[in-house]
Amino acid sequence: MSIFSQRPALRWAVPGVAAVTFVGGGALVSTISANADAGLQPRTAAQLLVDVQQARLDGLSGTVVQRSDLGIPALPGAGGQGSSDLASMVSGTHTLRVWYAGPDKARLALLGELGESDVILNGTDLWTWSSRDNTATHRTLSKDASAHKAPDATDIPKTPQEAADKALAALDPTTRVTTSGTATVAGRSAYELLLAPKDSRSLISQVRIAVDGVKHVPLRVQVFAKGAAEPAFEVGFTAVDFSRPDAAQFAFNPPPGAKVTDATASAAQKMGMAQPNPDATTKATPANRPKVVGTGWATVVVAQTPAGSTAKLDQGQLGALLKALPKVSGSWGSGRLLAGKLFSVVLTDDGRVAAGAVTPQALYAALAAK
Numbered sequence: 001m002s003i004f005s006q007r008p009a010l011r012w013a014v015p016g017v018a019a020v021t022f023v024g025g026g027a028l029v030s031t032i033s034a035n036a037d038a039g040l041q042p043r044t045a046a047q048l049l050v051d052v053q054q055a056r057l058d059g060l061s062g063t064v065v066q067r068s069d070l071g072i073p074a075l076p077g078a079g080g081q082g083s084s085d086l087a088s089m090v091s092g093t094h095t096l097r098v099w100y101a102g103p104d105k106a107r108l109a110l111l112g113e114l115g116e117s118d119v120i121l122n123g124t125d126l127w128t129w130s131s132r133d134n135t136a137t138h139r140t141l142s143k144d145a146s147a148h149k150a151p152d153a154t155d156i157p158k159t160p161q162e163a164a165d166k167a168l169a170a171l172d173p174t175t176r177v178t179t180s181g182t183a184t185v186a187g188r189s190a191y192e193l194l195l196a197p198k199d200s201r202s203l204i205s206q207v208r209i210a211v212d213g214v215k216h217v218p219l220r221v222q223v224f225a226k227g228a229a230e231p232a233f234e235v236g237f238t239a240v241d242f243s244r245p246d247a248a249q250f251a252f253n254p255p256p257g258a259k260v261t262d263a264t265a266s267a268a269q270k271m272g273m274a275q276p277n278p279d280a281t282t283k284a285t286p287a288n289r290p291k292v293v294g295t296g297w298a299t300v301v302v303a304q305t306p307a308g309s310t311a312k313l314d315q316g317q318l319g320a321l322l323k324a325l326p327k328v329s330g331s332w333g334s335g336r337l338l339a340g341k342l343f344s345v346v347l348t349d350d351g352r353v354a355a356g357a358v359t360p361q362a363l364y365a366a367l368a369a370k
Helices: 047-055 088-091 161-167 310-315 316-324 362-369
Strands: 060-068 093-098 105-111 114-121 126-130 133-140 175-185 188-197 204-212 216-223 232-240 257-262 291-293 302-304 325-332 333-339 345-350 352-356
Touching: 047 175, 047 188, 047 204, 093 133, 105 291, 161 204, 161 216, 161 232, 175 204, 175 216, 188 216, 291 362, 302 362, 325 362, 345 362, 352 362
Parallel strands: 133 257
Antiparallel strands: 060 093, 060 232, 093 105, 105 114, 114 126, 126 133, 175 188, 188 204, 204 216, 216 232, 291 302, 302 352, 325 333, 333 345, 345 352
8 A cells, every 4th residue: 555645656856955065176177068969068067066056956856776886795684686675775776766845845765676665854754664564763853954864774875966965075186077078867968077086095986977957966976996897886867857746745644553653852851851861971082083084085084983882793694794804904903804896994803993985005004093
């Protein structure tokens, strides 16, 4: 049975579409124009960046396909291709339907072989729903727009806009920005922006962003690893409609028999009678704050894992996975290495973790840095 009062077959939208904020205006931007094929007028990379930044939409809907081939082992319980679990999107191919009608009206549905997972934002009401488990979680959000962020099991971008935001936020003097002609995405003509790291330590060779020639919003983002002809990560529309979806798309009513959890703050907390949080007195110190080494595409984050977490990681299927990772060592100590196509992670034996879109050697240097 449908859990929504209406479900048109071909009307979907990207949640949370917003103007892109560009960080580090010193990026090297080519003055070469995109080819004027596909009926589009020539645009320089600088012009396209401004176009994306100033784009505004009243509504959007579409079908999105995401493909991930990150070169990492399957994670226990993560589902993988064909799964309707949001955490499964770290690998395989997934199809999503998305609807957007403004900052406070958005919906995303991950379609799996045996079910569907939805995230629905309607005003200050945020619902997450799993048809396979027949479970729903409700949250009442602050009216502050910054609070309108759906909970995710992973930080993998689920729409072209999310992926473009992450890539464009990396713009700084270590990035070369050019154009790469035009493309056709979801039947629409688009310009292609090409972002390329200038730092050889980055595992990423290029990021290609297809920008709609009329609406100026991202239609597809592709991330290529060094030496690869095919993208290691890709998310893009296969069908898109720029009309405003009907309000009924965002009205959610849990079906009969569903297990509903209210994750909003308790009544006592709303009345100012919250119980003391035992962790509230634990303040971050310079010793346990994450350390950022490097800048731009070569950024590495080094953090201390919480006390006792390393012992927990050694248990069960995840522990078996970690023990199967190759051992590495150096002046920084010893540990295990997870080397993907676009990123590397080192979990040290003394409870540190270092991660970045860089070569393992860059992680070792960051761990050794005082």
